Amino acid sequence: MKFFIDTANLAQIKEANDLGILDGVTTNPSLMAKEGIKGEAAVMQHYIDICNIVDGDVSAEVISTDFAGMVAEGEKLAALHENIVVKIPMIKDGVKAIKYFTSKGIRTNCTLVFGAGQAILAAKAGATYISPFVGRLDDISYDGMDLIAQISQIFAVQGYQTQILAASIRNPVHIIKSAEMGAHVITSPLASILALLNHPLTDKGLAQFLADHAKSNA
Numbered sequence: 514m515k516f517f518i519d520t521a522n523l524a525q526i527k528e529a530n531d532l533g534i535l536d537g538v539t540t541n542p543s544l545m546a547k548e549g550i551k552g553e554a555a556v557m558q559h560y561i562d563i564c565n566i567v568d569g570d571v572s573a574e575v576i577s578t579d580f581a582g583m584v585a586e587g588e589k590l591a592a593l594h595e596n597i598v599v600k601i602p603m604i605k606d607g608v609k610a611i612k613y614f615t616s617k618g619i620r621t622n623c624t625l626v627f628g629a630g631q632a633i634l635a636a637k638a639g640a641t642y643i644s645p646f647v648g649r650l651d652d653i654s655y656d657g658m659d660l661i662a663q664i665s666q667i668f669a670v671q672g673y674q675t676q677i678l679a680a681s682i683r684n685p686v687h688i689i690k691s692a693e694m695g696a697h698v699i700t701s702p703l704a705s706i707l708a709l710l711n712h713p714l715t716d717k718g719l720a721q722f723l724a725d726h727a728k729s730n731a
Contacts, residue, residue: 514692517570517700519680521548523562525703530567532706537569539622539644539680539700541600542576557593564594572622572642572700574600575610583610591619598622598641603631608638615639622678632664636675642698647691648681657681658690665695685709 515536518529521544529535540563550559560573571594575586583606587599591614599614600622601607611621615638622642623635627650635643645664647657657679664677676697682688685708691699 514696515569515698516706517572517678517698518706519544519682519700519702521545521550521559521563523566526563526566529703529706534706535567535569536698537571537596537700538563538567539572539600539678541574541624557589560590560593560597564596567596569596570598570620570641571596572598572600572624574624575602578602578604578606580606580609580613583607584613587614587619587621588617600624600644601640603627603635608634611635611638611640624680627660629660629663629667632675632677633667633671633673636668636671636673640675642676642678644678644680644700646681647679647687648683650681651683657687658694661691661694661696669695685711 516534517537517539518526519539521540526538545556550556563571573590575583577583577586583601590599591597598620601610603623603625611623614621620641622644623640624644626632626643626645632643645660650657661679678698678700679691679696680700682699682701682705685705688699688701
């Protein structure tokens with residue numbers, strides 16, 4: 514399973530990359546705004562800056578909701594760098610845009626997926642990735658992991674090549690469960706990735722080893 518970081522913060526992207534486990538980055542307009550990135554030129558440059566840090570796929574999201582707008586934006590984004598994957602919303606014109614980009618050899622990430630039917634449509638259109646939002650499903654008392662498992666089963670049975678990118682990850686358990694349920698990729702805040710490092714018995718064991726070493730060298 515690949516690890517993406519869900520942020521537009523360059524310092525966090527670099528930290529995750531330096532850890533040695535980073536495979537890519539996902540962003541969206543909200544994450545860009547959080548970093549104070551305003552204006553088309555600044556956003557485009559920021560995507561290039563991200564691509565210069567990580568050697569992996571970088572999802573760059575369109576903001577148009579009509580077919581022509583998504584195509585125009587997507588082509589401009591894809592031209593920025595070979596690592597760019599155009600992020601398209603799961604709407605009718607979005608599916609049409611995914612099919613168009615697929616025919617042009619431009620990779621896509623279908624975002625805001627909340628149902629298996631949506632995942633099937635995106636896969637049929639040729640999406641490189643589909644992004645089910647597990648945390649947001651949990652927020653409305655649905656089990657997001659059930660959706661990951663359902664899509665994983667359908668894709669395996671049907672032979673779809675689209676990769677399942679578990680998004681809206683809220684904690685390290687989401688990451689572990691995504692791996693169990695067959696997600697190809699997770700995208701997560703840095704904090705949830707770093708939380709995978711933590712276990713009290715590791716801390717206790719290391720403290721004991723260091724204490725014993727100190728005694729033997731006293």
